[in-house]
Amino acid sequence: MDLNKKYTPQTWPDHPEQVTMEGKNKFLGFWLFLGGETVLFASLFATYLALKNKGPSGMEFSTQTLFELPLVFIMTMILLTSSLTSVYAMYHMKNHNFKGMQLWLGITVVLGLAFLALEIYEFNHYVHLGFNYSQSAFSSAFFTLVGTHGIHVVVGLVWIILLIVRNAKRGFSLYNAPKYYTASLYWHFIDVVWVFIFTVVYLMGVVG
Amino acid sequence: MSSIAQKKGFGATLWDYLTTVDHKKIAVMYLIAGGLFFVIGGIEAMLIRIQLAKPDNDFVSAGLFNEIITMHGTTMIFLAAMPILFGFMNAVMPLQIGARDVAFPFLNSLGFWLFLFGGIFLNLSWFMGGAPDAGWTSYASLSLASPGHGIDFYAIGLQIAGAGTYIGGINFLVTIINMRAPGMTYMRMPLMTWTTFVASALILFAFPPLTIGLFFLILDRMFGGNFFDHTMGGNTIIWEHLFWIFGHPEVYILILPAFGIFSEIFAIFARKRLFGYSSMVFATVLIGFLGFMVWAHHMFTVGLGPTANAIFAVATMAIAVPTGMKIFNWLLTIWGGSIKVTVPMLYALAFIPSFVAGGVTGVMQGAAPLDYQLHDSYFIVAHFHYVIVGGVVLAILAALHLYWPLMFNQMLSEKLGKWTFWFFFIGFHMTFFIQHFLGLMGMPRRVFTFGADQGWDLFNLISSVGAFFMAAGVIILVVNIIITAVKNVPVGNDPWEDGRTLEWAIPQPVPFYNFKQTPLVRGLDTFWIEKQEGNKEGMTYAEPLSDIHMPNNSFIPFMMTVGLFIAGFGALYNGEKEWAVPVLVLGLAITVASMAVRSVKDDHGFHIHKEDLMNEKGGK
Amino acid sequence: MSHDAQVYVKSETEFNYIKQKRRKDMRGQITTFAIMIFFTLIAFTAVAADFSKYLIAPVILLLAVVQVILQLFYFMHMSEKNHNVPMYFLFVGAFFGFITILTFLTIIWWG
């Protein structure tokens, strides 16, 4: 089969990501991978919770003194919105509207970059306060948990940008549809993790 | 294509293997690499037994001994047993379900290379300043205190190899879920496929905690983290939990495929359908699930408190029930059958009493207050070698004989096979049975020597002698393999004559696309059904002959792995050598660049045309 | 099993119907999004308002769980058919993760 075959909106299948065997496999494999990621993040959360506020005797930092909600609120809003924009992108993919999809993915990327910038700002701020990676078990656990999420954001961004650029001139095919689809799944998953981060790390941290 | 491969020169063959994405070739590579690591781990075991043959021995020094046991345990579990089982899964499972290949051929190859280079990385520690010495469990307080780079090699090496295993697990899962031939419903899948499925699911969920644990260890040792440093608020028990949340499922990752192999063997050589198939499937899934609920039985003496100990003790005992179901189903399979004692069957028969003996000592350890006595004594060493050697290694040896004709179209000598068996079997019981008593008599494990006159001298000697019997068995096996390979007498398909599942129906040597036409599966043991109905071809087809789509070979998996391998050294020497960070970056760059090439360069695979398929008679 | 995709041309009515349906779905997604934002606001407000810790913690955790379920089932389409296996694996993973977190909160002591 010619994976580069051109489709029209009328001939474009309902689930372009799952038409080919490769697409089906990719779809399922990626979901399974997300199942594993769930356990991975659970381990990180568990460690964070066990080490929360633990440090050398007389440590001056704690979740209550450290975290600032306004920044986290903005970051949360940005990331949630980016989740919606990537839903839009998939909506356009289903409608075989390539430009629309690329555009909404572009917006997603911009939002993702904004989130990342704020996170870098936040980390930098903490380090300046003296709360650096080696400061305590708490700092290590915090930076590792939130940082691992941050790395996922970076990977997601690189992935989506690569897809946008690579396919800019080529339009839809059954070859790249599953790729777009899994990338968007990944992006949602990043948001899922963030929901727990802002709840468990920041909100519950401020509460104490 | 495979006939062409025979005539190729060495360089071309090498290149073929470096780039192959064919599950059958990857299986062979897993087997060879795993076999090599098995011999290395075995030699380490021999060194252990030589050192412990007599009291106050100074054959190896104290520090070296700890390196040897650590590497023995790590090598055997991660680099020998699991990869060899992966080899058999790769060789057999796609054929059993009637698939042309696995779901992700590219990732299959990547998984193999990651495992191999992770293993090489780990073993390079011997030559680069000392191997890891904190036990295969690498408990955090000791592994943080351990000087030199041994533990760094352990953490990074396992991280790389573990990534390979994880990828392999996902690949198998998707293959089984998506690629089954028409008619191959879940409840018609052969047990080998079922156990591959459940073991892969365990990999999916068990490896992430290990990844995280190793990640913490790497961060603590090389990048200034404080997860396990209690003066900085860290907690070493976190490592113990993460390790065992992985570690207990790991032992079922090892034993379930072994169960699968034996299920095949009992059915074939008793000429009888597997008794209680559906309860076997149920038990497999249940064991997998319960396997995640019991990890703290390795931590009874840590001081988690009586409530935790009681809960985990009872949960641990529960696993005996599904395992027992399996044992009795196997017994009832041979009951009323027609038992032919070939070499694979010999191993299967030896497995039952050996594994039951090992399993029941496991249940004894599950009784927490009793485990306060047994823990970290030689009783534990006896238990796990009974289940691992008496279960997993016997399965590996059995499968080697059983599937050799499938993989190489030639038969291992039955006569030498029996010699191997008897040496190994007798040696195994001699080595490990007596260790139960050593443990009860107060001998702790992981001791590099022991004082005379504590009542342990004789039993240790007996144990060491047993190990030599095992070594003799393994050497005979190697001889057998060499002789067989040199003779190279083709045997054709269904060499055991009573094959029941699809893999025995395929013509030999297996064409690289496996099935010319996708088969139609008409029931459990489909090949058996066809044979009973007098179908000479052994298969009914689900589709007319048409073009076959195949994936292209690729060198990228190898390159990605090499990148990580190089990056590993950068991480290892971080903060110590000036070149560390550049090397780390370079390695990662190679990996990322290879990935980028992969994603930018379209790879649509190729087609074998119908006409070509018809020309090559019998699919050769 | 086939690698080939049959090309199927939709009739005009069918095409329009599907398009309509997609638009409706998309509207649903926006509602989902609104709920998520709303939940987030409640969570942040509750914390900012400084209610009792024992009240806030369970509430915001519950909100987070509901939000995540919305993400999974609508944004990630898990409510659609053909998602049985993913759902099963994801929930088993979540269950194992939950047990991990539970033990880390209970039987690792504080010292």
Next chain:
Amino acid sequence: MMKGLKKWRLFSLLAALTIFLSGCGEEYLSTLTPAGQVGRDQFNLLLLSTAIMTLVVIVVVIIYVLALVKFRRKKVGENVIPKQVEGSHTLEVIWTVIPILLLIVLAIPTVIYTYKHADVSAMDHVDADGNKTAVTVNVTAKLYWWEFEYPDLGVVTAQELVVPTGEKVYFNLKAADVKHSFWIPAAGGKLDTNVENVNQFYLEFDKESAGLKDGVFYGKCAELCGPSHALMDFKVKTLNRTDFNAWVESAKTTEAVAEGDLATQGEEIFNTSCIACHATSAAGSAGGVGPNLAAFGDRNRVAGFMEHTEENLKNWINDPQSYKPGNLMPQPEQLNNGEKFSDEQLDALAEYLMGLSIEK
């Protein structure tokens, strides 16, 4: 009838097992010759579980052997195709239910003992005068040696634990460097000494150790802790309550005195080279850099594992690294101006150290 038969079988199995098992091992070291209530509970659990397991193995082996004998191909005929049986619900139920019952039999004492052995509530009981009624020992595991502090009695020792018989002795366990595990096989199970918390449990000792081969029970480190993990032994002396009280009294009051010229000479060397790490008075509290040597002359071993001879002592002092690799005692060169101790110096040191005693 069946039930009676089973019970009888179990009982005789138990009896046979007891005799067989206690034939193994040394009295001062084996878990099979329990020397106190805790060890005895655990031994009983061992017997019970072994009996159940033996039963399981026997049942499996019987079915197995019968099947093997009856259904060999030689016997059933070369070309026979056996009936392809699917399974049997009755059998499934049987082999699910019976194991469950057996496991319940095992699980009940397991849970009971788990709670029983973790019960340290009596640790803080005090009598009318406000004195603790039970003996508590703070155990600190350090790289390859053990420190035993009796916080309520004001005594500290190393390498040899002294405990009273016939009562519960409570332990607070902690590690000073890396994780170790505290195990006296004859007295009962082990408990880890972690770096970040204190673990508590109790043991009981029935019998005075004087009658044993070396006059002591053996204790072991049961958690890999570095190169010399295997050598991290300790010894346990059990005394009746009167003797124990006398020992405490003597430990608190005895001052280290050198008797004779040679010993005095040794004391001088000791005071310049060794005193920074080793205390010579048992009165005090824990926290020594090196083991407390107040009772050195009474000990059973040099460095915890070598025979208690002057020769071994001298060898040890002059090259501790080669005897216990990785241990933290400085090599003599670091203490003695870059040189090994001379033979005279060693003689003097040995004389002095062997004279340190609180039992005389």
